[in-house]
Amino acid sequence: MTGGAGRAWGALRAGWRAPLPPRARLGLRAATVVACVGFATAPYWLGGSYYPDIWVDMALWATVGLGLNVVIGFAGLLDLGYMAFYAIGGYVFANAALYHGLTLWETLPLGAGLAVIASAVIGFPTLRVRGDYLAIMTLGFGGIVYVAAKNLTLVTGGDNGLYGWRAPTLLGIQFVQPLDFYPLALGLVVVTALVTTGLRGSRIGRAWVCIKDDELAAAASGIAVIRYKLYAYMLGSVWAGLAGAIFAAKQSLISPQSFTFNASFFAVAIVVLGGMGSPAGAIVGAIFYVVIAEWLSAYTGTLSGVIFAALLLVVVLFRPAGLIPYRPRVPRRRLRRAERAGLPGATDDYRLGV
Amino acid sequence: MESEPRLAIRGVSVRFGGVEALADVSFEVGAGEILGVIGPNGAGKTTLFNTISGLVRRYEGEIHLDGRPLRGLPPQRIVAHGLARTFQNIRLFKSLTVLDNVLAGQHRHIVETVLDSALHTPRYHREEALATRRALQVLHFVGLGATDPGALATSLPYGAQRRLEIARALAAYPRVLMLDEPAAGLNTGESWELATMIRRIRATGLAVMLVEHDMRVVMSICDRIVVLNFGRVIAQGTPAQVRADPAVVAAYLGDAAQP
Numbered sequence: 001m002t003g004g005a006g007r008a009w010g011a012l013r014a015g016w017r018a019p020l021p022p023r024a025r026l027g028l029r030a031a032t033v034v035a036c037v038g039f040a041t042a043p044y045w046l047g048g049s050y051y052p053d054i055w056v057d058m059a060l061w062a063t064v065g066l067g068l069n070v071v072i073g074f075a076g077l078l079d080l081g082y083m084a085f086y087a088i089g090g091y092v093f094a095n096a097a098l099y100h101g102l103t104l105w106e107t108l109p110l111g112a113g114l115a116v117i118a119s120a121v122i123g124f125p126t127l128r129v130r131g132d133y134l135a136i137m138t139l140g141f142g143g144i145v146y147v148a149a150k151n152l153t154l155v156t157g158g159d160n161g162l163y164g165w166r167a168p169t170l171l172g173i174q175f176v177q178p179l180d181f182y183p184l185a186l187g188l189v190v191v192t193a194l195v196t197t198g199l200r201g202s203r204i205g206r207a208w209v210c211i212k213d214d215e216l217a218a219a220a221s222g223i224a225v226i227r228y229k230l231y232a233y234m235l236g237s238v239w240a241g242l243a244g245a246i247f248a249a250k251q252s253l254i255s256p257q258s259f260t261f262n263a264s265f266f267a268v269a270i271v272v273l274g275g276m277g278s279p280a281g282a283i284v285g286a287i288f289y290v291v292i293a294e295w296l297s298a299y300t301g302t303l304s305g306v307i308f309a310a311l312l313l314v315v316v317l318f319r320p321a322g323l324i325p326y327r328p329r330v331p332r333r334r335l336r337r338a339e340r341a342g343l344p345g346a347t348d349d350y351r352l353g354v
Numbered sequence: 355m356e357s358e359p360r361l362a363i364r365g366v367s368v369r370f371g372g373v374e375a376l377a378d379v380s381f382e383v384g385a386g387e388i389l390g391v392i393g394p395n396g397a398g399k400t401t402l403f404n405t406i407s408g409l410v411r412r413y414e415g416e417i418h419l420d421g422r423p424l425r426g427l428p429p430q431r432i433v434a435h436g437l438a439r440t441f442q443n444i445r446l447f448k449s450l451t452v453l454d455n456v457l458a459g460q461h462r463h464i465v466e467t468v469l470d471s472a473l474h475t476p477r478y479h480r481e482e483a484l485a486t487r488r489a490l491q492v493l494h495f496v497g498l499g500a501t502d503p504g505a506l507a508t509s510l511p512y513g514a515q516r517r518l519e520i521a522r523a524l525a526a527y528p529r530v531l532m533l534d535e536p537a538a539g540l541n542t543g544e545s546w547e548l549a550t551m552i553r554r555i556r557a558t559g560l561a562v563m564l565v566e567h568d569m570r571v572v573m574s575i576c577d578r579i580v581v582l583n584f585g586r587v588i589a590q591g592t593p594a595q596v597r598a599d600p601a602v603v604a605a606y607l608g609d610a611a612q613p
């Protein structure tokens with residue numbers, strides 16, 4: 001690189017880091033919103049038949065990434081069997097639809113509920129053990145669910161899977177094509193993103209990050225470490241249960257292949273790629289993953305796996321906090337609200353109002 | 355001292371394998387009192403704090419906070435009973451902001467259900483606003499009022515990190531505060547500011563326990579001092595009494611800090 005170009009690059013980087021003036025910040029925010037809305041609605045203006053599956057899968061993987069981000073990114077619990085909850089959601093939907101004639105709408109809360117119950121049952125004994133064992137035990141749980149899906153033929157259909165339920169309907173509209181499910185999946189992404197981000201900025205989210213940073217100091221600050229780990233595990237799993245149900249409905253077939261260890265591994269990779277603890281990162285990580293695994297693989301075959309691994313490696317090496325790192329900050333609104341209520345004065349007590 | 359001590363330690367012993375870290379330790383701390391705990395390296399001072407705060411669970415003897423036994427309680431329950439502490443090696447939450455570190459100390463004073471947290475209900479906003487004001491007040495009290503509350507805790511200079519850890523402990527609104535070598539690594543000026551601050555903390559009616567190697571700080575602000583050596587209490591009393599105690603002089607003060 002020549003000196004001039006080097007300087008220009010340096011100036012660009014410095015400018016990138018420098019705080020933007022308020023109007024520019026507003027403009028940037030507006031541009032981001034437009035870009036996000038544009039991207040999210042792309043399947044419609046690109047023409048609905050353009051890789052219909054990819055769009056729904058992006059949304060479902062984004063949900064998976066956002067949910068797992070609660071467990072790994074917020075609470076720092078390495079979960080290598082997360083897709084087990086996706087499988088539970090999927091099989092709950094398939095069984096309810098096939099044998100009990102329930103609709104997708106009735107099934108979604110059921111899938112979510114069972115995922116939460118399963119996570120509580122697994123988490124309760126598991127989360128007492130130290131971190132490194134947790135990874136192994138969640139790995140085992142993922143394996144057990146996979147083996148169960150293959151062998152509990154009565155409820156899972158074994159290797160052949162389950163299929164043949166009637167297409168879900170809403171307000172008389174049938175959900176048949178993959179893209180019919182897109183608004184639902186996109187809605188789930190939005191809700192998951194809002195709720196998980198909301199949790200992060202609250203008492204429970206702070207407690208999770210405290211536990212991730214320093215369990216001992218967290219306990220000494222009054223945080224019930226094991227209980228909050230369990231909360232993280234449960235509040236992370238619920239999203240996989242919901243996404244799994246929509247996934248099964250969209251595929252109109254559910255079989256064990258979707259829930260191998262690889263799937264759980266890629267879920268972790270999405271969180272790491274996007275940025276641990278970063279909801280926006282989880283979404284971007286999912287987009288990268290689906291584009292490479294489903295679109296690029298049409299041209300490169302199995303090479304796409306190598307490409308994804310290479311991308312992951314490059315990010316981990318050169319941008320360890322992920323593509324969109326989580327930036328801790330204090331919302332100005334919060335400080336303004338506190339100021340309006342009357343700021344602390346130079347009293348000789350650390351307690352307010354004494 | 356008032357009728358019932360804030361904290362009462364009676365015959366506490368702790369063993370780590372062959373090491374007798376604490377042996378039959380007994381003393382009391384009252385409200386509005388600063389109790390110094392001194393002793394050579396490895397005397398058992400940190401172990402004493404760890405035992406009181408529930409990090410060491412296996413011990414003999416009894417520990418009472420406001421008359422209530424602490425035996426068997428996990429650390430977070432002991433915090434709920436009114437105990438807060440800092441650590442010898444600063445243990446701030448490194449991926450949290452300055453404000454969030456103090457809010458973490460407020461944890462059990464914030465009344466939010468999971469639903470409030472997830473959906474940001476009016477109660478969430480009310481509680482967080484109140485907690486934020488309380489946290490800012492604590493930051494102000496420890497002299498971090500001018501610090502950017504949105505900065506990462508670990509981006510602060512060393513002395514400010516020590517203050518922030520005290521702020522986090524104070525934010526729990528404890529009845530007993532335990533400080534483990536808060537002046538370690540501070541320069542003389544900072545140490546005196548710290549001493550002044552600990553006096554201001556005492557003035558609010560807290561019982562303060564202070565482990566500290568800086569003898570000038572200890573001797574000037576402590577009301578009473580307990581001296582540990584090899585896990586045993588070898589002396590306790592006012593700074594003047596302790597300084598004059600031959601056992602203390604022999605075991606610890608020796609030539610190092612004798613005025």
Ligand SMILES: Nc1ncnc2c1ncn2[C@@H]1O[C@H](COP(=O)(O)OP(=O)(O)OP(=O)(O)O)[C@@H](O)[C@H]1O
Nearest residue numbers: 370373375393394395396397398399400401402442
């Ligand atoms: N978790 C532990 N396991 C085994 N031994 C321990 C443990 N914690 C402390 N000890 C031992 O107990 C003794 C007292 O240690 P402690 O840390 O309480 O001393 P201290 O008075 O705080 O010393 P310092 O002034 O160096 O901080 C030491 O011999 C130490 O090696």
Ligand SMILES: [Mg+2]
Nearest residue numbers: 399400401442
């Ligand atoms: Mg110590």
